[in-house]
Amino acid sequence: MAATIHAMPILDVTLMTGRSYEKKKTLIKELTDATVRALEVSPERVRVIVREIHPSHFAVAGEPKGEPE
Amino acid sequence: MAATIHAMPILDVTLMTGRSYEKKKTLIKELTDATVRALEVSPERVRVIVREIHPSHFAVAGEPKGEPE
Amino acid sequence: MAATIHAMPILDVTLMTGRSYEKKKTLIKELTDATVRALEVSPERVRVIVREIHPSHFAVAGEPKGEPE
Amino acid sequence: MAATIHAMPILDVTLMTGRSYEKKKTLIKELTDATVRALEVSPERVRVIVREIHPSHFAVAGEPKGEPE
Amino acid sequence: MAATIHAMPILDVTLMTGRSYEKKKTLIKELTDATVRALEVSPERVRVIVREIHPSHFAVAGEPKGEPE
Amino acid sequence: MAATIHAMPILDVTLMTGRSYEKKKTLIKELTDATVRALEVSPERVRVIVREIHPSHFAVAGEPKGEPE
Numbered sequence: 001m002a003a004t005i006h007a008m009p010i011l012d013v014t015l016m017t018g019r020s021y022e023k024k025k026t027l028i029k030e031l032t033d034a035t036v037r038a039l040e041v042s043p044e045r046v047r048v049i050v051r052e053i054h055p056s057h058f059a060v061a062g063e064p065k066g067e068p069e
Numbered sequence: 070m071a072a073t074i075h076a077m078p079i080l081d082v083t084l085m086t087g088r089s090y091e092k093k094k095t096l097i098k099e100l101t102d103a104t105v106r107a108l109e110v111s112p113e114r115v116r117v118i119v120r121e122i123h124p125s126h127f128a129v130a131g132e133p134k135g136e137p138e
Numbered sequence: 139m140a141a142t143i144h145a146m147p148i149l150d151v152t153l154m155t156g157r158s159y160e161k162k163k164t165l166i167k168e169l170t171d172a173t174v175r176a177l178e179v180s181p182e183r184v185r186v187i188v189r190e191i192h193p194s195h196f197a198v199a200g201e202p203k204g205e206p207e
Numbered sequence: 208m209a210a211t212i213h214a215m216p217i218l219d220v221t222l223m224t225g226r227s228y229e230k231k232k233t234l235i236k237e238l239t240d241a242t243v244r245a246l247e248v249s250p251e252r253v254r255v256i257v258r259e260i261h262p263s264h265f266a267v268a269g270e271p272k273g274e275p276e
Numbered sequence: 277m278a279a280t281i282h283a284m285p286i287l288d289v290t291l292m293t294g295r296s297y298e299k300k301k302t303l304i305k306e307l308t309d310a311t312v313r314a315l316e317v318s319p320e321r322v323r324v325i326v327r328e329i330h331p332s333h334f335a336v337a338g339e340p341k342g343e344p345e
Numbered sequence: 346m347a348a349t350i351h352a353m354p355i356l357d358v359t360l361m362t363g364r365s366y367e368k369k370k371t372l373i374k375e376l377t378d379a380t381v382r383a384l385e386v387s388p389e390r391v392r393v394i395v396r397e398i399h400p401s402h403f404a405v406a407g408e409p410k411g412e413p414e
Contacts, residue, residue, distance in 0.1 A: 008127070008134075008323075010286070011100070012081040014256060019108065021401060021413045027107035031080070032407030034099035039084075039092060043406035047284075049359060050402035056228060057257035058077070061250035062239035065077075068228045077254075079217065083325060090194060090206045101200035112199040116215075118152060119195040125297060126326040130319035131308035137297045146265070146272075146392075148355065149238070150219040157246065159332060159344045165245035169218070170338030172237035177222075177230060181337035185353075187290060188333035196215070203215075221394060263366060264395040268388040269377035275366045284403070284410075287376070288357040295384065303383035307356070310375035315360075315368060334353070341353075 007041040011048045016055050016065065024050055076110040080117045085124055085134065093119055145179040149186045154193055154203065162188055214248040218255045223262055223272065231257055283317040287324045292331055292341065300326055352386040356393045361400055361410065369395055 011031055015024070032046045055066025080100050084093070101115045124135025149169050153162070170184045193204025218238050222231070239253045262273025287307055291300070308322045331342025356376050360369070377391045400411025 008085065008129070010083040010323075010325075012083065014079040014081065015108075016076065023108060024402070025409060027104065028404045028409060029407045030103035030107045031100055032404065034103040035096065038096035038099045039088065046406065047286075048404040048407075049286075049398055051258075051396075051398070052402070053256055053258070057231070057259070059235045059239065059255040060077070061253065062236040062255075064232060064235060079254075079256075093195070094202060097197045097202060098200045101197065115199065116217075117197040117200075118191055118217075120189075120191070120327075121195070122325055122327070126300070126328070128304045128308065128324040130322065131305045131324075133301060133304060145223065146267070148221040148392075148394075150221065152217040152219065153246075154214065161246060162333070163340060165242065166335045166340060167338045168241035168245045169238055170335065172241040173234065176234035176237045177226065184337065185355075186335040186338075187329055187355075189327075189329070190333070198215070258396075260394055260396070264369070264397070266373045266377065266393040268391065269374045269393075271370060271373060283361065284405070286359040288359065290355040290357065291384075292352065299384060303380065306379035306383045307376055310379040311372065314372035314375045315364065336353070 007039050008045050009035055009039065009041070009047070011035065011046070013048065013050045015050055015052055016058055017052045018055075076108055077114050078104055078108065078110070078116070080104065080115070082117065082119045084119060084121055085127055086121045087124075145177050146183050147173055147177060147179070147185070149173065149184070151186065151188045153188060153190055154196055155190045156193075214246050215252050216242055216246065216248070216254070218242065218253070220255065220257045222257060222259055223265055224259045225262075283315055284321050285311055285315065285317070285323070287311065287322070289324065289326045291326060291328055292334055293328045294331075352384055353390050354380055354384065354386070354392070356380065356391070358393065358395045360395060360397055361403055362397045363400075 028048045031048055035046045036043050056064045056068045058065050097117045100117055104115045105112050125133045125137045127134050166186045169186055173184045174181050194202045194206045196203050235255045238255055242253045243250050263271045263275045265272050304324045307324055311322045312319050332340045332344045334341050373393045376393055380391045381388050401409045401413045403410050
C-alpha cells in the first residue's frame, strides 16, 4: 500500500535533561510502538531523535526552569 | 518530584502527507499516552506538533518520494 | 567583539494558524528588537522564521486543538 | 477569544555558544514579553527553547565560525 | 565500519517558496551526493526534508521578505 | 533576480556523534557548494547548522544506536 511505503515518520523529541537512560529508552520504544500501531507502518520505518535541553535553556512565561550548573 | 514537574516534552512529528485525520488523531493520542507512561508525567504537559511534508519534498537516497501535484 | 560577530541568532517560531499578517509582522519586528537589545547584535544578524501549524496538528494532553477544515 | 486560547507559541532559538547565562536569561524574558505584546497571549502560554551551537558547527558561505576546542 | 553504519544523516532544508520542482529535485540530489562523498555513507542512509517558507514568514532585520498573497 | 535575492537557505543537519572535525568541515563545505550550484545563490546566503546526536538518543525500529558513555 503506497501510503504505508511512504510513511517514514520522524519523531523529534525535545526533553529536559535529568531522565535516566532507562526511562529514555522506554520512551523511545513506546513512541515507536505507538507509531507502528497508529500508522500501520513497519518499525524499521520509524526514527526517533531525542534532543535534551538543560532547564536553564527552557522557559515558560519567561522564566527558565533551572539555573546553569 | 522535580523531574516530573520539569518534564514538558515536545514531540515534533514529521510525516508525509496522505494520512487521514482519524489516523493522525490516533497517532497524537497514542504518542501522548506513550509519553505519559514512559516518563510518568501528566498528559497536560505533553505537546505534539505534526508537520506534514509532501512526498516531493522528502527524499531517501536523493530520490523524492513523489511528484508535485 | 568576537561574541557579537558570532551571534547570528535564528528564531524559529511555531504558531497556530489564524493570526493576521499584521499581528505576525508585529511579532517578527518585536522578536527581532528583543534579540538586538538582549544580545547586543545588529538587526541584520537576526533571522526569524514563522512556521504555522493548523490546530488539528497541534495537541495538548493528546487532544488536537481543532478539526481539519 | 478563541484565537488567543489557541496561541501557544513555541520559540525555538538557535544561538552560538559563548553567551553568559545572564544574557540568555534576558533574551528569554525579552522574547516572551515581545510575544505577549504582539499576540496578546498570556505569558504562561509562551515557551522558549534555547539550543546552543558551537561555532565549529555553524557555517556561513561554507566556513565554520570557529574551531573545535 | 561502525561510524559508517551509524551515520544516518538527516538534512532539514528550510527554503523560501518560489523554486521550481526541477531546482528542488536537483538540490536534493546534490545535497545527498555531497553527504555521501563527505561522510562516506551509502546514499540509502541519507534523508532530505525540504520545508518551504513563504517570504511573509521569513525575516531578516525584522523585515519579512514579502507580503502574503 | 528576485528569487535569488530571496533564497537564504538554511541547512539543518542532524548527525550522530563520532565524526572528526575534518569530516564535518568537508561536509559543511560540500553542502554549501551543492546548494550554490543547485539554487544559483551566492555562498554568503547559505547557512549550515550541524546538530550532533549521541547514538543513545537516536533510534531506528525503537532501538537506540548505542549506549550512553
